[in-house]
Amino acid sequence: MKFNSQNDDVLLDVKDIKIQGFSDEKWHDIVKGVNLTLRRGEVMGLIGESGAGKSTLGLAAMGYTQPGCRIIGGEVNFDGTDLAQLSDVEKRSYWGNRMTYVAQSAAASFNPAHRLIEQTTASTIRAGIKTKSEAYSDAQSLYDALNLPDPNNIGIRYPHQVSGGQLQRVMTAMAMSPRPDLIVFDEPTTALDVTTQVEVLSSMRAIVEEFNTAAIYITHDLAVVAQMADVIKVLRFGEEVEEAATRQMLSHPKEAYTKSLWSVRTLEKPVRAPANSVLSLTGIDAAYGRTKVLHQVNIEVPKGSTVAVVGESGSGKSTTARVITGLLPQSAGSLKFEGKNLPPRLADRSKDQKRRIQMIYQMADTAMNPRQTVKEIIGRPLEFYLNMRGQRKTDRVIELLEMIELDEKFLERLPEELSGGQKQRICIARALAAEPDFIICDEVTSALDQIVQEGILKLLLRLQENLGLTYLFITHDISTVQAIADQVVVMNEGKVVEQGLKDDVFQAPHPAYTELLLSSVPEMDPDWLSKLTQKRSIFRS
Amino acid sequence: MGLVTLSVVSIIIFSSMELLPGDFGQAVLGQAATEETVAAFRRELGLDQSAVMRYGQWISAALQGDLGTSFSGRNASGVDRSREVIDLVVPRLRNTLFLASVAALIAVPLALILGITTALFRNSIYDRSVNIGTLTTISFPEFFVAYILILFLSSLYPVFPSLANVDSDTQFSERFYRTALPALTLTLVIVAHMMRMTRAAIINLLASPYIQMARLSGATPTEVIIKHALPNAWAPIATVIAFNLAYLVVGVVVVEVVFVYPGIGQLMVDAVSSRDIPVVQACALIFAMTYILLNLLADIIGIVTNPRLLHPK
Known part of the structure; x- marks a missing residue:
């Protein structure tokens, strides 16, 4: 199946494809002449940062362009037909029939108004491939093959009634239902937790292998693509950087850019010896309404160190941050900052207490007022906490900008004129402006590309070195923890499962949950997923 | 509530x-x-x-259903010819509801069809002309639309009568015939609002990922709109329809005057000018009930068409 050199086995042959997108009253090049050849049964991984054109290229492989985009040159030969030349009506006979699509966010990509099984089978029935009853029973066996619970009845549910990981698998069943020749997976596991991602990945891979379906797998996560793809193509700025078989690409990347993608994961910092606690949480309980989300949480944060809180969504890590900042008063337990009790409610805290604990958020986009300039955004805490005005304030803002490796050219810019990494830097400067001792970083790098991530992490480490800051770093990404943490707290279902120095936590023996979490983090080894599923299935039986 | x-x-x-x-x-x-x-x-x-x-x-x-006795009919001479409010209001209300129903039966389906088709062919010539047309009719005062219709459909080409004077003895078909012009006027006045809301609600959803998903699974544009966008758009559409239906009951006094139609709006205006407080109160109460009932209905439609509310986790 892999690397069959016979030409008649080529399913998809994209030649010199050029795509433009319309924004700011102008047409911009998104994809600048890329070739792509895919044989039957082959899985190609497309990787690159956001803006590399990988999703656009993936969709173009189906002959589809998003509204506001157009193909201006090249061919998309699918099984001998150039899709770029077909009318929409003609292309529709391919879509949902011979080629299908699995989208990034299953939660948003299912129609909330229809039952899952109706959506799974709609295109199969429309194309006349199967009758309704055949398609329904086939969907049930696909659900079963994808390890969905209660495969015979899950289909009558609505999208909001199943979990994100399950939805993503239902979407794979939907893509598989007409038995297409080609499936385009567009970042299908990016929105999932690591432990869920493993299950979804292995069921996707199994079913693609079973039906010998060709696939294009789009992602920015190298370790994920290593598990899925036979061939990897790296894209940047709408152009191909290089293409090679997976193993070769992982062991011997040729281009400097590809190597830099690999290097992010090697960032590591020496562990600092524990000092006195600057913040301690003792027996903290917290609840949203009647739903209790934190149970007896004890966390010690040593001064000048980084404590990483890891866990999946719903584990209570962000709630812990809300308790510390006073946004959600705890229902039991105590919170001590430098040995003194911190009032549970934000309103009861003094200005100085508020100043000393700052927070940086995941979505830099929504954490800034889009109508304020950088100067106003950073200047506000200077005014509020430190009573700075006029020239003194402006000087300090410039100083802060320099600390985050930007300069005074940014003073009058609005958030929309900044890149994702720059926005997060401005948020860091805003937190620094208050001259805090303690900063809570809530998933600050998870919305960013890997190279940008590396820059932000390095900046945070440098600032800690220079200013003696203490970080509480909330993340679900284990490689980020490796990069910056001194201490690690593992949370699950509102409880602390394990905590201690990074090396101690990462070294076996672990509690069962830590083991599950750590083993679910994809590794660059292409055999990692196979080994893991094998190990887990032995463990189960 | x-x-x-x-x-x-x-x-x-x-x-x-x-x-x-x-x-x-x-x-x-x-x-x-x-x-x-x-x-x-x-x-x-x-x-x-x-x-x-x-x-x-x-x-x-x-x-207890007793809206009191009208003040009018009494006078200084002491002869009491006053009537129960309910006897005054009910026949008028029946007329108003009849006119409202006729107008709604024309306007609501028309607005939905126009809204869906303009969403489907958005930015086409068809879309633009429908938008301009409906906006024009909503921009003119009601009485103006009414007189224009009378001019064309009654004076120049006598298709319908210009007076819509009905009473309780009028036959159903005759009643229908006579209310044609006022109903048409009201239709022209309310269609724009409902049609534009339908169009906007649908177009708003067309950017959703699940619409792209539907397109990529080979759904035709019509299917995308009818099967994938419309089911999720009912809540806002129902709210606007309810609002306009309520207007048909409570806001049509001008049209009633123009066509001399004995509806409840006229009754209320007369009662206000003669300080007939029980009648005014009764009418106002009926109007309020109409609004509340129709909005309740819109909320129910919003819930019934939303599986997230209908089928909890």
Whole structure:
């Protein structure tokens, strides 16, 4: 199946494809002449940062362009037909029939108004491939093959009634239902937790292998693509950087850019010896309404160190941050900052207490007022906490900008004129402006590309070195923890499962949950997923 | 919730009647009446009691279906030819509801069809002309639209009668024929709002990932709109339809006047000018109920068409 050199086995042959997108009253090049050849049964991984054109290229492989985009040159030969030349009506006979699509966010990509099984089978029935009853029973066996619970009845549910990981698998069943020749997976596991991602990945891979379906797998996560793809193509700025078989690409990347993608994961910092606690949480309980989300949480944060809180969504890590900042008063337990009790409610805290604990958020986009300039955004805490005005304030803002490796050219810019990494830097400067001792970083790098991530992490480490800051770093990404943490707290279902120095936590023996979490983090080894599923299935039986 | 709103509204109605300048006794008996006569007359009508007392009496009677007795028909001579409010209001209300139903039967399907088709062919010539057309009709005052229709469909080409004077003996088909022009006027007035909301609600959803998903699974544009966008758009559309239907019941007095149609709007205006407080209150209460009921209905439609609310996790 892999690397069959016979030409008649080529399913998809994209030649010199050029795509433009319309924004700011102008047409911009998104994809600048890329070739792509895919044989039957082959899985190609497309990787690159956001803006590399990988999703656009993936969709173009189906002959589809998003509204506001157009193909201006090249061919998309699918099984001998150039899709770029077909009318929409003609292309529709391919879509949902011979080629299908699995989208990034299953939660948003299912129609909330229809039952899952109706959506799974709609295109199969429309194309006349199967009758309704055949398609329904086939969907049930696909659900079963994808390890969905209660495969015979899950289909009558609505999208909001199943979990994100399950939805993503239902979407794979939907893509598989007409038995297409080609499936385009567009970042299908990016929105999932690591432990869920493993299950979804292995069921996707199994079913693609079973039906010998060709696939294009789009992602920015190298370790994920290593598990899925036979061939990897790296894209940047709408152009191909290089293409090679997976193993070769992982062991011997040729281009400097590809190597830099690999290097992010090697960032590591020496562990600092524990000092006195600057913040301690003792027996903290917290609840949203009647739903209790934190149970007896004890966390010690040593001064000048980084404590990483890891866990999946719903584990209570962000709630812990809300308790510390006073946004959600705890229902039991105590919170001590430098040995003194911190009032549970934000309103009861003094200005100085508020100043000393700052927070940086995941979505830099929504954490800034889009109508304020950088100067106003950073200047506000200077005014509020430190009573700075006029020239003194402006000087300090410039100083802060320099600390985050930007300069005074940014003073009058609005958030929309900044890149994702720059926005997060401005948020860091805003937190620094208050001259805090303690900063809570809530998933600050998870919305960013890997190279940008590396820059932000390095900046945070440098600032800690220079200013003696203490970080509480909330993340679900284990490689980020490796990069910056001194201490690690593992949370699950509102409880602390394990905590201690990074090396101690990462070294076996672990509690069962830590083991599950750590083993679910994809590794660059292409055999990692196979080994893991094998190990887990032995463990189960 | 609806009941709480209704009782608050009833208090507002009652107190605004209190604020109305002028006095029924004075108005009927004229400037020449002595103070004693006016006082005696007021006592007879119960107007001398405190406002809270009268509100209590009114509301408890109204709850039992008794809307009181009209003030008009009484006069200084002491002959009482007054009628029960309910007898005055019910036939008028029936007429109004008939006209509203006819207008709604034309306007709602028309608005939905136009909304869906303009969403489907958005930015086409068809879309633009429908938008311009409906906006034009909504921009003119109602009486103007009414007179234009009379001019063309009654005077120049006598298709429909210009007067819509019906009474309880009028046959159904005859009634339908006579209300054609007022119903058409109302249709022209309300279609734009509903149609544009339908179009906007659908187009708003077309950027959703699940619409792209539907396209990529080979759905035709019509299928995308009818099967994938419309089911998720019912809640806002229903709200706007309810709003316009309520308008058909409570806001049509101008059209009634133009076509001399004996509806409840005219009754209320007459009652206000003659200070016939029980009738005004009854009409206002009916209007409030109409609004509340229709909005309740829209909320129910919003819930029923949303699986997230109908089928909890």
